[in-house]
Structure formats: structure tokens, C-alpha cells
Amino acid sequence: xxxxxxxxxxxxxxxxxxxxxxxxxxxxxxxxxxxxxxxxxxxxxxxxxxxxxxxxxxxxxxxxxxxxxxxxxxxxxxx
Numbered sequence: 624x625x626x627x628x629x630x631x632x633x634x635x636x637x638x639x640x641x642x643x644x645x646x647x648x649x650x651x652x653x654x655x656x657x658x659x660x661x662x663x664x665x666x667x668x669x670x671x672x673x674x675x676x677x678x679x680x681x682x683x684x685x686x687x688x689x690x691x692x693x694x695x696x697x698x699x700x701x702x
Contacts, residue, residue, distance in 0.1 A: 626652040635660035 628649040632638045638645065638656050646654045657664060665671055679687075 628652045629655045631657035632660050634662050
């Protein structure tokens with residue numbers, strides 16, 4: 624009914640790899656893929672609104688957990 628859904632990821636490759644599935648999931652809306660992902664959008668100087676209430680990305684959560692475990696290991700090594 625005239626709706627358009629725009630899909631994006633960080634660099635565009637995951638969105639491109641899943642284009643057929645994304646289009647099927649969004650049907651009957653028209654779908655567009657953001658070439659180059661959100662990085663390209665930001666590099667072009669276009670506006671981005673970030674929702675600070677959203678949880679941290681999974682990779683960032685893993686990095687924090689790994690850092691805490693390393694710090695804990697170092698501290699326990701000195702006791």
C-alpha cells in the first residue's frame with residue numbers, strides 16, 4: 624500500500640547477503656537496501672538519530688565481558 628522499508632547494517636554486506644529474505648519478510652512493502660550501510664550514510668554527512676535507550680550491540684557486550692574477565696584474572700593472580 625505504498626509503504627517502503629529501508630534495511631541497513633553497519634557496512635551493507637549483511638543486508639546485501641540477506642536481501643531476498645528481507646524483501647520476503649517486508650512484503651508487500653517495497654524494500655530498499657542502504658548501499659554501504661550506516662557507515663556510508665554517516666560518511667556522507669547525513670543525519671543519524673541514535674536511541675540511547677537501546678541495549679549495547681552484542682559484540683560490545685562480549686568485549687566488555689572479556690575485559691572484565693581479564694581484569695578479574697589479573698587481580699586474582701596478585702592475591
